[in-house]
Amino acid sequence: MRILPKHTQRAAIAALGGATLLTLSLLVFIIVFVLEKGLPVLSLRFLFTNPQDMGRAGGIFPTLVGSVVLPLLAVAIATPLGVGTAVYLTEYTRESRLTRVIRFGTDCLAGIPSIIFGLFGFIFFVTTLRMGWSIISGGLTLAFMILPTIIRTTEEAVRAVPRAYREVSYSLGATRWQTVRRVILPNALPGIVTGVMLGVGRSIGETAAVIFTAGSSLRLPSSVFDSTRTMAVHFYILAREGISTENAYGTAAALVIAVLSVNLIAYWLMNRVMARRS
C-alpha cells in the first residue's frame, strides 16, 4: 500500500516539531536550572563582598572584578586591530590573493580551540615574555581569541554602509581616510560594537584559556601584572572541588546573566544593522 504524501507530511511535521521542541527545552532547561538554584544565592552583597575561606563563604567580588577587567583589556587590544583589519579589507584593497590569505587566517584563528590559546598564552606571555600569570597575559591571550569575531562583524557592518555615502564623501573631495573616519566608521559603529560585545561575552565565559594565563588567585588584583580569577574560573573551581555548591550556583547564575545580557545587547545592535541594510 502506498503511503499518502499527506500522511508523510504530517509525520514529518510531528518529528521535526518534536525535535525542535526537544532542542529548545534542553537549552531552556539549562538556563532555568542554573537560575533556579543560583538566584536565591545571588544578591548585591554576594557580588560585592570578598570571598572567605577559598570561596566557601562570603561573596565573589574579586572574581567580578576579574570578569570585568580581563574582557575589557582584551577588547581594548583586539578592537583597534580587528577594526583596522576590517577597514583595510573593505576600503583599502580589492579582492586578491592577499585578502584571501588574510580571511583564511582569520577563519583559522576563529576555529582554534581555547585550550590551544591557553597553551600558547602560557608558553608565550607567561613564560617566554615573563609576564607571569597576570591580567596582562590573560588579556592578551583573550585578545587573540576574540580578534576574528571583531574582524568579521566589523567587516559586515562596514559593507552594510551604503555605497552612496562613500560616493558623496569622495565627491566632496574627502580623502579615503577622512571618508573612513567621518562617514564609514560612525555608520558602522553599531556593528563594530556588536563584535566587541560578542568578544566580551566570549571572554567572560572562557575558562581554559584564562586559567593557564591569568592564573586563579582569589585576591583583588592591584595592577595588570597581578593574577586574577574570573567568575567562570571561580565557578569551575568551586564546582569541581566541591568547595561550596551553593556559592557555585550563585556564581553560575551571575555568570550566565552576565554573558546573556552582553550577548543580548550584541544581537539587538546587530538587528539594527541588518534592518538598515535591507
Added chain:
Amino acid sequence: MKLFGEKGVERLLTGIAFSAISALLLIALFIFSEGLPFIMRYGLRGFLFSSEWQPQAGQFGIFPMIVATLWVTLGAIAIGAPLGVAGAVFLTEFMPRPVMRAVKPTIELLAGIPSVVYGFIGVMVLAPLIRSTFGGPGLSLLAASIILGVMILPTVISISIDAIMAVPQSYREGSLALGATTWQTVRMVTVPAARSGIIASIILAMGRAVGETMAVIMVAGNAVKLPGSALDSVRTLTANIALEMGYATGTHRQALFATGVVLFVVVMALNSIAGLAIRQKAGRR
C-alpha cells in the same frame, strides 16, 4: 589625526591587517616548537598509535585519546546534527517567519552559555542519571557525547537556518506548483539545495566538539584506555592537555604540547573543509 598622513594611515592599516594571520602563525610557531621536537624524538608512529600513556615511565602513546576524541565527537554529532538540522528545517519551512525570527536569536544567545556550565550540569544531572539507568561510573563517553551534542546545537541550527534561507524562493514555488507537499519540497528541493551549508554547519560543530575542554574534563571521567562501550570513561586530547599540564615537567610537558600539535592539525583540517564547503556554494562575496 594629522599625526599620520594619508599614506601613513594606509601603511598602518596594511600592517594591522596582518594581525590575525600573525597571531595564527605565532600560535602555531610556539605550539609546534614545543611539541614537534618531542614527536621527532619519540617517533610519530609510537606517539600516535601506541596505547601506553605512562608519563612517569616515559611512555607517551595518545592512541586511546585520539580514538576517544573521535568517538566523543561522532557521538556529539549523532545527537546534535539530526536535532539541529531538524530544528532548522522546522523553523524555516514549517513555521511562520516571525516565529523563526524570534527563535533563531534566542538559540544563538544560548550559544553563549559558558562551557563550564554545561559541564557542571553534566556532572550534577546527567552522570547520575546514566549511572542509575545503565550502570558504570556515569562519567563516560556517553555523558560527554550528550553534553557536547547539546552544546553544538546552536551552531548547527544557526548556520543551517542561514543556508536554508539562502535557497531561492522560486525553487520552493516551482516544487509546490508541481503538486508536491511542503515535506516533499523540503526533502527533495530545499535541503539538497542547502546541503553544503548544512554540511558546513556540522563540520564547524565538529570543530567545536573536538576542541571543547572544560565540559569534557568534567563529564568524561578521563580514564586513559580504549573505550569498550559508550559507558566507559574516556579521555580526549583536550582533556589530556588540561588535566596534566599543571603537573608536567620536561618530556612530559613536551608530550602535552605535542598533543596540542595533533589537536591543532585536526582542527585546522576540519575548519578548512568547512570553509571549502561554504565557499564552494556561495563563492566569495
Added chain:
Amino acid sequence: MNKMLQPTTGALLLAIVLTGCGRQKTSITMAGSTAFQPFAEKLAEQYMIGHPDISITVQGGGSAVGIQSALSGAAQIGMADLVQLPPEAKDLTAVPVARDGIAVVVNPANTVAGLTMAQIRGIFNGTIRNWKDIGGADAPITVVSREAGSGTRTSFEQIVGGIALSKDALIQDSNGTIRETVANDANAVGYLSHGLLNEKIKALQADGRDCTTEAIMAGTYTLVRPIYLLVKGTGSEQITAFIDYVLSPEGQQTIKSNGLIPVK
C-alpha cells in the same frame, strides 16, 4: 543602609583597580601543590595582616609546577608534596613545613570499613574489581585516581608500593574533584589529602589504622608524605621571614587547626 553601601564601596574599589594605582608592595608568588594551596592561602592571609607591605599571591598548579616555577623564577616560593623530590629540585632549598596523611576514601554508603595495603594495591591495580571480594556489597569498584605527575598520586603509589594503575581508573585533577566524584558515586574509591576529609565521604582504615592526626603524628598510620616549600638559593629577607612564620608556633597551629600535621 548597609546594603546600599556595599555596591558603592564595590564600585569605588573597582574604580581604584581600574586606574591601577597600586601601592608599592613587595610581592611574593607561591605556586605548586594543590593539597597545600588552601593552607598557603590562609597562612598568607594571616601573615599579610601583620605585614601590610607584603603581598603574597598563591597559585595552584601542582607540585611539578611548584618545582618548575621556583626554578624559573615565576614563583619565589614553590610548594611540593612529594615523598621524593625529583632530581631537578636539587638546586632548590627544600624546607619541610608540614606533613600530610593520604586517606583512602569511599562513599559513606559503602559498608567496607578498612583495607589492608595489599587490598589497596589490588584495587588500584585492577585485580580486585568487586566490593564483595573485600567484604562489601556486590557492586563493581569504580577506581578514582589522580593524573600522572600529581604529588599525591606519586606519594600514594610509592608508599603503597607496586601499583600499576588500572586503565579503567577515572582520573581527576585535584583532591577536591576526587572528593566530589567519590561523594557522587556509591561504588567509588579514591584517595586524598587528610586535611580535606569531610562528611561527604568516608575515610577507610589502612592496615587497621584510622587516618587521624594522632595516628599520623604517632607514626602508626603510614600513608604520609611531607610538604616542602622550595626556594631558589637562599631567597630574599622577606621570603625567609615568611617561611619562618610558617614554621613558627602560630603558623604551625594554623596548619594543624586546618587538618594538616605540623612538621615536628
